[in-house]
Amino acid sequence: MLSDAMIRIAGLRVLYGAFAAVDGLDLDIRRGELFGLLGPNGAGKSTTIRVLIGQRQPSGGSVTIGGRDVVREWARIKPIFGYVPDRENHFEEFTGRRNLEFFGQLYNVPKLRVTQVLKMVELDEAADLQVRGYSLGMRKKLLLARALLHEPQVLYLDEPTANLDIHSAEVVHRILRERVKMGATIILTTHDMDEVEKICDRVGIMARGKLVALDSPLALKQQHTERKVDVIRDDGARFVFDMDTPAGRTDLAALITAGRALSIRTREFDFHATFLKLTGLAFD
Numbered sequence: 038m039l040s041d042a043m044i045r046i047a048g049l050r051v052l053y054g055a056f057a058a059v060d061g062l063d064l065d066i067r068r069g070e071l072f073g074l075l076g077p078n079g080a081g082k083s084t085t086i087r088v089l090i091g092q093r094q095p096s097g098g099s100v101t102i103g104g105r106d107v108v109r110e111w112a113r114i115k116p117i118f119g120y121v122p123d124r125e126n127h128f129e130e131f132t133g134r135r136n137l138e139f140f141g142q143l144y145n146v147p148k149l150r151v152t153q154v155l156k157m158v159e160l161d162e163a164a165d166l167q168v169r170g171y172s173l174g175m176r177k178k179l180l181l182a183r184a185l186l187h188e189p190q191v192l193y194l195d196e197p198t199a200n201l202d203i204h205s206a207e208v209v210h211r212i213l214r215e216r217v218k219m220g221a222t223i224i225l226t227t228h229d230m231d232e233v234e235k236i237c238d239r240v241g242i243m244a245r246g247k248l249v250a251l252d253s254p255l256a257l258k259q260q261h262t263e264r265k266v267d268v269i270r271d272d273g274a275r276f277v278f279d280m281d282t283p284a285g286r287t288d289l290a291a292l293i294t295a296g297r298a299l300s301i302r303t304r305e306f307d308f309h310a311t312f313l314k315l316t317g318l319a320f321d
């Protein structure tokens with residue numbers, strides 16, 4: 038348990054009928070942390086988020102945000118979070134600006150703030166066009182702009198950069214890092230380890246409703262990078278030396294000292310392999 042947890046998920050269970058989509062999840066997220074939640078399809082990521090945004094009640098366990106229980110104290114939690122869903126739900130016939138003004142009214146957000154967030158996500162030039170003409174990426178950025186309107190302390194994002202080009206993804210990444218620097222707490226779900234490595238402070242990997250890994254991206258890499266070295270000798274023979282064994286280290290050193298190593302390559306972190314291994318989906 039973290040002493041500075043903003044979001045505390047303890048023993049969370051969510052049932053759909055008899056099926057446990059989330060099956061005893063314990064997870065603390067720090068205040069001011071950008072947390073990446075990964076996992077294969079059906080792992081329980083979206084169900085967890087559904088509990089956090091009040092769409093689904095826990096079947097067991099508890100979730101608190103800033104010390105308040107999401108079920109019993111929902112009215113106090115609702116104003117402090119923003120949510121970017123994976124599926125958009127804009128008013129097609131409204132302009133981007135009108136969409137935001139509509140939602141802004143619900144939170145008493147001044148019109149100036151609408152202009153600010155449109156600029157932030159680089160939609161200022163398209164602000165007065167109907168959303169029906171927007172690209173997938175523009176629609177996604179409008180969702181983010183909407184979630185930022187009331188400057189939420191807590192932000193949940195379901196695959197925020199899916200369908201975005203590289204530049205737009207960077208705009209989103211920059212905005213998220215800025216938010217956490219200002220003290221916001223963010224959970225995003227993604228299938229993209231590069232994204233996690235680039236912007237997340239910690240990562241949790243879920244499988245079958247449970248957490249199977251929890252660490253910083255760097256620690257996860259260090260823990261799961263194979264400490265092996267592939268060598269091609271001057272006569273074309275190939276060798277793999279295991280750096281975790283004394284024999285592997287001595288043999289490699291001998292080959293190098295003898296000047297017979299033609300090519301030496303250390304193994305890179307293989308996120309796909311690690312992910313499949315941790316989630317139990319690797320083929321044997």
Ligand SMILES: Nc1ncnc2c1ncn2[C@@H]1O[C@H](COP(=O)(O)OP(=O)(O)OP(=O)(O)O)[C@@H](O)[C@H]1O
Pocket residue numbers: 053058076077078079080081082083084085
């Ligand atoms: N409304 C529902 N009724 C019944 N089962 C559901 C319902 N919603 C989700 N499930 C099941 O719960 C499990 C977890 O689903 P969830 O959407 O939380 O996974 P996920 O990790 O978000 O997956 P993805 O990466 O595909 O979005 C899946 O097996 C799914 O079929």
